[in-house]
Amino acid sequence: MMGEKQDPKTAEPETTGHVWDGIREYNNPMPRWWLWTLYATIVWGIGYMILYPAWPLVSQATPGLLGYSSRGELAHTLEEFNERNAPLDAALVTAELADVHADANLMEYALRGGAAVYQAHCSQCHGSGGNGAVGYPNLLDDDWLWGGSLEDIRYTVVHGIRNDADEGARFSQMPAYGEFMEDEQIDGVVHYVLSLSGQDHDPYALSLGAIVYAENCVSCHGEDGRGNQAEGAPNLTDPIWLYGGSEDAIRESVAYSRHGVMPNWNTRLTEAQIRQVAIYVHQLGGGE
Amino acid sequence: MNTAETEPPRLYAPREPIFPRRVAGMFRTVKWWLLGILLGIYYIVPWIRWDRGDALPDQAVLVDLAHRRFFFFWIEIWPHEFYFVGALLIMAGLGLFLFTSVFGRVWCGYACPQTIWTDLFILVERWIEGDRNRRIKLWKSPMTVTKARLRVTKWAVWLLISVATGGAWIFYFADAPTLLVNFATLQAHPIAYSTVGILTATTFVLGGFMREQVCTYMCPWPRIQAAMMDENSLTVAYRSWRGEPRGKHRKAHGSSDLGDCIDCNACVAVCPVGIDIRDGHQVECIGCALCIDACDDVMTRIGKPRGLIDYMTLVDENLQTTQSTMKDLIRRLFRLRVILYTLLWCGLGVAILVALLNRPEIEFSIAPIRSPLYVTMSDGSIRNSYIVRVQNRNGEARQFRIGLAGETALTIRVEGVDNLTTTIPADRTGIKRVHVTAPAGSDAATAGQLDIDMVVEDTTTAASAIKSTSFHGAGS
Numbered sequence: 205m206m207g208e209k210q211d212p213k214t215a216e217p218e219t220t221g222h223v224w225d226g227i228r229e230y231n232n233p234m235p236r237w238w239l240w241t242l243y244a245t246i247v248w249g250i251g252y253m254i255l256y257p258a259w260p261l262v263s264q265a266t267p268g269l270l271g272y273s274s275r276g277e278l279a280h281t282l283e284e285f286n287e288r289n290a291p292l293d294a295a296l297v298t299a300e301l302a303d304v305h306a307d308a309n310l311m312e313y314a315l316r317g318g319a320a321v322y323q324a325h326c327s328q329c330h331g332s333g334g335n336g337a338v339g340y341p342n343l344l345d346d347d348w349l350w351g352g353s354l355e356d357i358r359y360t361v362v363h364g365i366r367n368d369a370d371e372g373a374r375f376s377q378m379p380a381y382g383e384f385m386e387d388e389q390i391d392g393v394v395h396y397v398l399s400l401s402g403q404d405h406d407p408y409a410l411s412l413g414a415i416v417y418a419e420n421c422v423s424c425h426g427e428d429g430r431g432n433q434a435e436g437a438p439n440l441t442d443p444i445w446l447y448g449g450s451e452d453a454i455r456e457s458v459a460y461s462r463h464g465v466m467p468n469w470n471t472r473l474t475e476a477q478i479r480q481v482a483i484y485v486h487q488l489g490g491g492e
Numbered sequence: 493m494n495t496a497e498t499e500p501p502r503l504y505a506p507r508e509p510i511f512p513r514r515v516a517g518m519f520r521t522v523k524w525w526l527l528g529i530l531l532g533i534y535y536i537v538p539w540i541r542w543d544r545g546d547a548l549p550d551q552a553v554l555v556d557l558a559h560r561r562f563f564f565f566w567i568e569i570w571p572h573e574f575y576f577v578g579a580l581l582i583m584a585g586l587g588l589f590l591f592t593s594v595f596g597r598v599w600c601g602y603a604c605p606q607t608i609w610t611d612l613f614i615l616v617e618r619w620i621e622g623d624r625n626r627r628i629k630l631w632k633s634p635m636t637v638t639k640a641r642l643r644v645t646k647w648a649v650w651l652l653i654s655v656a657t658g659g660a661w662i663f664y665f666a667d668a669p670t671l672l673v674n675f676a677t678l679q680a681h682p683i684a685y686s687t688v689g690i691l692t693a694t695t696f697v698l699g700g701f702m703r704e705q706v707c708t709y710m711c712p713w714p715r716i717q718a719a720m721m722d723e724n725s726l727t728v729a730y731r732s733w734r735g736e737p738r739g740k741h742r743k744a745h746g747s748s749d750l751g752d753c754i755d756c757n758a759c760v761a762v763c764p765v766g767i768d769i770r771d772g773h774q775v776e777c778i779g780c781a782l783c784i785d786a787c788d789d790v791m792t793r794i795g796k797p798r799g800l801i802d803y804m805t806l807v808d809e810n811l812q813t814t815q816s817t818m819k820d821l822i823r824r825l826f827r828l829r830v831i832l833y834t835l836l837w838c839g840l841g842v843a844i845l846v847a848l849l850n851r852p853e854i855e856f857s858i859a860p861i862r863s864p865l866y867v868t869m870s871d872g873s874i875r876n877s878y879i880v881r882v883q884n885r886n887g888e889a890r891q892f893r894i895g896l897a898g899e900t901a902l903t904i905r906v907e908g909v910d911n912l913t914t915t916i917p918a919d920r921t922g923i924k925r926v927h928v929t930a931p932a933g934s935d936a937a938t939a940g941q942l943d944i945d946m947v948v949e950d951t952t953t954a955a956s957a958i959k960s961t962s963f964h965g966a967g968s
Contacts, residue, residue: 305908308917333863344877347870442870487907489867489877489927 289313293476301354304483311483318484321477325469326485334488339447339464344489347444350374351433352492358482362470365436370468376436381420382459389416394455400429400440401449507705509631510766512614513624513758517785523601527608535656538663544568545887547918555665561919567848568885579844583837590833592720594825596727597779600714606706607778609657609699610764613650620646624761650700651692658691704765708776723806724824728779730759730770730801733813738770752796759783759801769801854892854957856882856948858926865964872932876963880924882948884916890952891915894926897945897958902936903929904946913951928963939965 222229234242252258256268267273286293292313296304305311323332329340336342341349350360363372381390389412396413398405418427424437431439438446447453447462469478485491542552542565549556554563562569562577569576591598600607621627621642630639662684663671674680675688698706707714721727735753753770760768762783765776769783781803788798804812805824859879867875884890893913896904906912907925916922928944930936942963949956 331863333861335864335867342867344864344867345869345875439870443868443872444870487925489875489907489925 293474296476296479301358301479301482304479314480314483315487317477318480318482321473321481322484325473326481329466334485339462341446342444343485345444346490346492347439347442348433348490348492349431349436349438349446352486352490354482354486354491356433357485357491358478360466361473361478361482362468364468365466366463367465367467370470373468374436376424377463378424378437378457378461380459380461385416385459388412390455390458393417393421394451394458397429397440397454397458398451401443402441403449508766510704510764511624511627511631512764512782513761513786514618515762515782515786515789517782517788519781520785523611523780523782526602527611530603530608531612535660538660538668542566545918547889548887549667551667553664554667557665559919570883570885573851576844576848579840583840583844586833586837586840588717589720590830590837592717593722593725593829593833595779596721596725597714597717597777598726599717600707600778601780604778606698606711607780609653609695610703612653613699613703614764616649616653617646620649647700650696654692654695654699655688657695658688661691662687704776704778707765707778714775714778720829722829724827726803726805726825727773728769728777728781728784728801729773729804729806729809731799731804731809731812732770735770735800752791752800754790754794756790758786758790762786852957853953853955854882854948854950855885856880856957856959858946858959858961860961860964865968866966868966869929872937873929874932874937874966875927875929878926878928878946878961880926880946880948882914882916882922882924884918884920884922887918889915889917890950892922893949893951894924895947895949896928897947900944901931901934902944902963903931905929930963930965935965936963937965938967940968941965 218231220229220231233239253266254268255270256272257265258268259266292310295307295310296314299307299310304314322330322334330336330343331340334343346352348356350356350365359372360374363370363374365374366376367373381393392409392411392413393416394413395405395409396417399410399413417425417429424435425431425440426437429440431437443449445453446464447457473481537553538551540552541550542563543550544563548568549563551563552565554561556563560571588599617627621630630642633639659675662675666684671680671684675684702710735751737749737751738753738755739750740755759770760783762785763769764780764782765778767774767776769777784799784801784803787801791798791800805821807824808821857880859881861877861879865876867877869875880894882892882894884892891913892915893911894904894906895912896902904912905927906914907927908914914922914924926946936942942965943960944963945958945960947956947958
């Protein structure tokens with residue numbers, strides 16, 4: 205049925221008239237449906253070029269009449285999403301943080317949102333599970349440098365620690381004692397600190413260490429070495445060490461001092477997001 | 493040159509219209525009863541109510557796609573238990589295999605929706621346009637007002653049945669009374685309307701116009717079931733050794749020369765797929781047995797034994813032809829494949845029942861948090877955290893208590909609650925963060941991995957379930 209076209213008189217195959225080196229070209233046209241499909245795709249293509257971004261120019265492509273862009277579509281989706289969650293955000297911002305857990309729906313919203321904020325902005329330093337690293341506090345345990353209540357955590361997230369950008373940033377600065385202390389004094393206080401947390405230490409260095417500690421460290425770390433959350437001074441008696449609890453690590457901390465920095469998030473996250481992540485971190489296990 | 497020779501062959505054969513005649517008899521009666529029962533089940537089941545408490549739907553049979561629940565009277569299936577539905581489908585398949593290997597195309601002839609609705613549509617057709625002869629006459633007559641009126645009436649009734657068919661389907665997926673009101677007031681979801689629309693169209697077209705073409709050309713099942721049938725399966729067949737040579741004019745020929753078949757064509761007239769069963773086995777035959785009823789009626793009237801057309805196996809058909817003795821039908825039917833299908837079907841059924849009856853009263857899962865494996869607390873104790881998911885399958889909110897099994901030095905805490913008891917809303921899975929702590933210096937705190945058991949107790953019924961998980965000490 206779909207053979208070559210024939211001349212009705214001679215029953216010879218119809219040719220296009222093209223002959224080259226004795227070879228004739230038969231006239232085998234495309235089926236009509238095929239041809240119409242081709243025309244349809246051409247029309248479609250022209251329409252597409254007019255309506256959608258198509259021709260690449262120097263800085264960007266022709267915008268198209270519909271003004272479509274995939275970025276614009278994403279922005280629109282995000283806007284819709286934010287609009288839908290606006291009532292929940294408003295409720296979260298006005299609520300007392302401690303009362304949020306009583307509202308199961310709001311709490312679930314805060315936890316899911318907080319987990320997303322945490323993974324996007326916090327996990328780089330504090331770890332995906334919140335267990336931190338050397339120099340980056342573990343958020344799972346019950347030892348907090350600046351306090352572990354919901355309000356304390358929220359304040360830390362808002363203002364950050366020791367950054368120059370926010371005047372409200374939490375600030376403490378332990379001096380680098382290596383600059384003005386004898387090695388013997390540093391040795392003594394290191395062993396005194398080791399003794400505070402019940403680790404192996406040199407008992408002969410203790411008497412000197414106790415004097416050095418009393419003169420230099422007590423004001424922040426306290427007589428019993430339990431630290432002070434108002435000053436951001438770590439508890440020296442527990443087995444949790446931000447920069448390591450070995451003799452060498454403690455000596456380095458005393459001699460050179462450590463000043464970890466956390467950015468303020470109030471310029472990057474909304475108040476609702478900050479509250480979400482505060483609630484999320486608080487329920488990881490260490491919240492006070 | 494003749495134009496007929498050069499004209500390409502037609503690409504399809506046009507349908508020969510079929511006008512099945514009314515028939516009465518044993519098999520027709522069985523089929524009417526089956527039609528009533530099956531349609532009744534289909535239309536009525538969504539309207540049966542079943543109380544499950546305030547939070548759960550009170551529809552006895554409901555496929556709740558939105559909440560991913562399947563309700564069947566007292567059984568509620570959650571998505572992770574879909575294997576029950578899977579096993580039921582396999583049982584349905586095996587059941588079809590079994591019935592096919594014993595009774596041949598009994599599904600096609602008696603229970604298939606295509607057959608049921610076609611039967612119903614033919615019944616409507618007969619009520620409105622009359623029996624076979626009048627329908628043929630009407631078909632051949634030119635279009636008149638009467639013919640148009642009859643046809644429109646017939647189509648209208650078909651359409652009503654079709655709408656009811658499509659309509660009943662959606663009630664299995666939402667609360668039927670609510671949906672009916674919403675549907676009528678144009679407030680139902682567009683999917684409800686499109687579903688009803690599609691099913692109305694398919695019922696109307698397949699039952700009213702396509703009919704036997706669905707079975708012959710569209711349906712894969714007749715081709716597949718050929719693999720389940722063998723020479724011992726029941727089929728509808730004509731006893732040609734008894735009927736032939738057939739003849740109408742018995743006096744002229746002398747009846748002793750003729751077989752029992754009087755060539756009255758009753759078997760052809762009643763056939764819904766338009767074949768002559770006396771031509772032998774044919775792919776179109778759906779095994780509906782209406783020709784048996786028709787022939788038995790004629791045989792009774794002319795004083796011959798019934799069964800010129802009858803259910804028989806291929807083996808027996810051949811044996812009879814040579815006048816050999818036959819085995820009992822019952823012994824034909826019990827053969828290895830039948831026994832195998834039966835055993836498989838029963839085995840699966842028992843397995844489902846056992847699994848269903850032994851479903852744990854409380855289901856929960858423990859996912860240990862592995863980042864990090866453990867946390868050192870300020871007092872030196874070692875803590876592991878777990879995500880515990882507890883399913884509340886009840887129609888009301890319940891309190892569940894999460895604890896550790898046995899005597900242990902470990903302590904447990906559920907995040908966000910002061911005691912270990914947590915409330916989970918009805919028909920929901922509660923996700924709880926649970927902390928297990930080993931005291932500083934204890935064996936568990938210093939060891940590597942340790943097996944521990946967690947218990948979840950429904951405080952209302954005191955039913956409890958236990959599951960094992962691992963505790964990682966500082967040695968790990």
